[in-house]
Amino acid sequence: MRPGRRFEPFEGSPRLVEVARADRRELWTEAVGDPPPVYGERWTEVLGHRYRLFEPGRSKLAAAIVRGWVGDLPAPGERWLYLGAATGTTVSHVADMVGPEGRVYAVERSIRPFARLLTLADRWPNLRPILADARGPLSYASLVPPVDGVYVDIAQVDQLAIAMANASLLASGEGSRLLIALKTASMGRLLSANAHRQSAERTLSASTALVPSVSLEPFHKAHFLIGGRWGRNARLPAPRRERPTTPRGPRRGRRAR
């Protein structure tokens, strides 16, 4: 780490740290696996701890945090179910956030991304890859124990139904977390992005105590992070202090080293 930069713990998640830069705040997660780079991201070592840059342009979860998401985030020691894991970009950061004692059960259906996820799981000890279709949670219910949170990143028209079917079967009970990276472009072109978000919130509110959704623009076009705590009577977390955030678009034409 260059002198002058200081890592400060992020209030919402103990294994997430932020670095104040001149024009923005950078998010970094403490790596669980070894060696750190997973997808070519920047990483650094500070006092024996390895941190990986959590870029909002690459990950919808990072974009939501930068855009001021006030809901729950994966916490150390928790078990999370991740639907739509793909090659493991965001999954690796969620695994970092739950730490070595936590578990991330990552479900992916396509075989080529899954092959890379499997390679990642060799290095990330708390990652459990599952080759299965998230539309059928019963097919992996005997693999996944009750989980503390469900993160859904599936660009499909029925992404809400998939999320709710999984949460109702596999979540540990009332109060477990549900986060959905909602891609409204996959839900049809008849409604606007905001109308899709409102419709999704109405559907979810019957079974979930929702926290305010955040738009992931300008990092991810027509995407929102919606969710909260599973269960109609679930209590929401106490609000955190306001953080000044400076949204900034993804850097084009410049690759992370």
Place this chain on the structure above:
Amino acid sequence: MRPTLVLGNGPCVFVLGPESPRATGPFLLDSDPRHAADRFEAIAPAVLPTRLYGALEGVPPGSRLLAFPPSLARALAEALRRPVDGPTLEELRRGRSALPPLEPTLERRFFLALGHLRLERALRAPEEVLITLAREEERLERSVGREARAAESFLSVPDSPLERHAAEWERARSVLSAHADALRQTLEAEARRQLPNLSAVVGPRVAARLVAAAGSVDALARMPSARIQLLGSRRRPSPERGPRFGVLYRADRLLEVPLGRRGAYARSLAAIAAIAARADASTHRDISAGLVARRDRRIDALRRTRR
């Protein structure tokens, strides 16, 4: 009386009795994670641990016995010769929450073994073999072309290290070309076998590339012809002058069509290819003769109506 519930949990099986809230077990499918993954994928009476049968001996014959996953229920029903039902969702939720966590090393090794097993099985499917071959063939074609172009502009002088390098390079290129040819033949044979109609209409290589671009034969069969026409195109469709071809530009006989009419031909060819793909995906009937005749009629018509 509450039922006895037998739950599979990764490499282990647990028994939840009617009275005790605690689960009995774990009964390991196998101590080797790879064998446990094999057994998990195909649970049968013979692969269930003997200790599990011992634990189930005390279940009264008239009481309800439930098991999950369904393959475990079938295996137990066959082995115990008594009805074994699946639990309701509520019973399943309650049962799962009573299970103890698995030992982390065992769990991790089991998940990795199961992942590799499932991946290997999925990759053995003929359709996946075709897609992998099509992608490799496309990559090799680019490599051969790139090396050939580089060789054309390479300057050398006799009796110099440059000449020795050029000779060795030529040998390497000929090996690469031979490998690319062999791969192309394998791919074409595979495409003709799996996609007889589509191969006849657009050629086996393009048929395989279309399937690779779509992801699967079923996905290709569900696509409208307008998408098939542009599959593989790097430009985005636009109301103005968008792309007219994708992978289809390499289709058989396209180059016989006059330059200004190739867009129109691609449109018609995509419509015929959509029918061929649907026949290959669902009915598996050979309707290639009719489709090829239709394609050839269209080519003749376009050659007559030169713009």
